[in-house]
Amino acid sequence: MRRPIMICVICMAFVLLTGCWDRRETNDLAIITGVALDKNKEGQIELTAEIHSPGESGNGGGGKEGENNNQGGVQSAVLQIGKGSSISEAIENLSEKLPREILWSHAEAIVISKAFAETGISDELDFFVRHPEPRLRSYVFISDGKAKEILTLRPSLERSVSEALIKLAESEVLMKATLFDLMEMLKEEKGAIVLPMIDKLPPEEGQLPSEPIAYMHHSAVLKQGKMIGSINDQITRGVLWFRNEINESIVTVEPDEAEGIISMNLLKGRTDLVPEIDDQSLKMTVKIVTIDDVIQNQSSWDLKRLDKLKALEKELVQKIEERLTDTLDIVQKEMKVDIIGFGEEFRRRHPKKWKNIKGDWDEKFPTVQVDFDIDARVLRAGKGSET
Template sequence: MRAYLCIGLLCSVWMISGCWDRTEINDLAFISGTSFDLTDTGECCLLSVQIAIPSSSQGGLGGGGSGQQEKFFVLSAVGKNTSDAFQKIQMKSSRRLFTSHRSVIFIGESFGRHGINEVLDVFTHDPRQRLRTYIMVVKGGEGREILQTKYPFEQLPIEAVKEMEGLGTELAVTLRDFFITAASEGISPVMGVIEAKDYSGGNQEKNKIFKLAGSALFKDFKIIGFLDSKQTNGFAWATNRKKSGEIDASLPNGNGNVGMQLNHAKRTITSRIIGDKIQVKIQLQGEGSLLENNTDLNINRPNNLKLVKQALEKSVETEVREVVADLQKRYKVDAIGFGQEIFRDHPKQWKALKEQWDLKYPQVDLAIGVKLNISGSGMSGTPLQLKEKEIKK
């Protein structure tokens, strides 16, 4: 009897079990990108989301089958905070908004200069928010402008931004990176920058395209300045973000230029405190091969290769020194993390320096050492366009 009772109970459990709280995919609206902007009256905040249109839902959007069908649309709403604006957007959608597939969050420049602290809190508490989402500043424009811009290679423009960030040609920062830096001692956070540009000289929206455009500097969660692409490259060296890429250098006395493909890179940083003086040394190392030789030198010769190597090392040193000088003198923001290194190496001295770091940071003495290893000259040995007598042995 007991056996029949157990079997009956098991059968009843099996019959009443199931995914009672499941949500069908057809009931979800997948958000691919989000932007934050100020309103026309300067209020906070204007939230916009880019939503992908499922292929099965595109039948009625093509104008009777003529013309290109849309792959996405953008919804916006103004709220007193992120949650309020999000709920107002939900009221405009027939499907439940789903954020877990979002790739990028855009911050309009005006909004960034106003301060982004108020909109960041939701990303630290809401488990639906992915911390691996990229976050970027839209220089000279609004975030929703990027959401509305079409991109020829991808059905969803946000996918193009995600792929561009993944290539590592510019600074790529995720929510997680930003939060970790913002919560750390002696360092200020940065973000990657994107711009919407007219690539054909016209004013029509269809001629717009976006491009990565350096990095944005933050202090107290407000944008205080920008680094262009060249400066961002030096910044990547100084912050140990540089892993590969290209180095260009001009030889002395107008003797042409060379290019190197960097395959590996490494940065070490040390600090010393002697009395009232703070010294920081950045040591950079890299390895790669030459790609281009626009000189009259036969770089297969050790002496000539040494000249090329010195020119490349000087180019890297100058690039890093110039960006550090801008950060120290112009912006007065420690985005590289000199203070962070002092906090790690000299915690007792950092307690005394912490409150006056804004005054001490511009006075830090910087030494930079660069050592590049050229493992091969590849196809850039002797310039093929020069005659034998024109080549310097």
């Protein structure tokens, strides 16, 4: 009896030890680390892929199609372009130019040109969501010029352009959005999206054209998947305040009596939006609590005195309210697009009443009355002595 049992166990072991039948060797793969999307004069999509090929020496140069893009030798980065009437066709064209199988699971950044975004991005990004390999946590950016020009840059501190872009996004100084965030915003009824914009600094004296760094500036505003405009850095930080996403902020005030400036760094900030609906009249109370440290005092105020510290807190409240009011003037009154989350709060807090106004939200949003309730505290006045 034992013999048949042992034979069965051995046979089962052979079945379980069949190995990795679908294993793919890294040296046989073209690993996509970044993607740039442009449209050419013929209306075709140009997909530029930043490819890391394991086993290469990484001593190429330049940034042209099909050439290595990092002279530093830290990492082999090759750019290759595929063209087509859709993302899928462009990728098929790209595959024809590569001797290796494409792997999408390491794609970290998707850069879309402004010209592309103005024609609409919803349908084309559908590929990156439906395909099983691309990461939904990949960061999405809008470039001021051609997107592929961003990928030709050679960062001095990071191994690749896409890695440098990820570091910029994760710094949380301005806006950031992943592919998952973007698709969630596209699903929302208002269809309002705000994405970080990137550009390249002009080369300094003695630098090669590919040596400038990419930097974030402004934010792109999209409605129903199409870019309709942009907002500057200050307005972007105001949007982050409204959305309770502010993590980095330095506020500088110049009180009339202080004869100089005082700068404060945000330690903690929280925003709560409290919506009210009264006979079709819409009101939003913006409640903010912020705790800051003084990081520079060039004024005549002695911040060790309680009265001066309280006066500074009032100045801080006024400055934050001014910034948020400026944001409303642009976003609510001028652009008339809800990228600050008012509609979502009305839907969440008043779901039954929201059903009656959501169809007219584009017209209702500019009419929402906004009140501010800001509690600003200065935790530490700094280590400096009296000025």
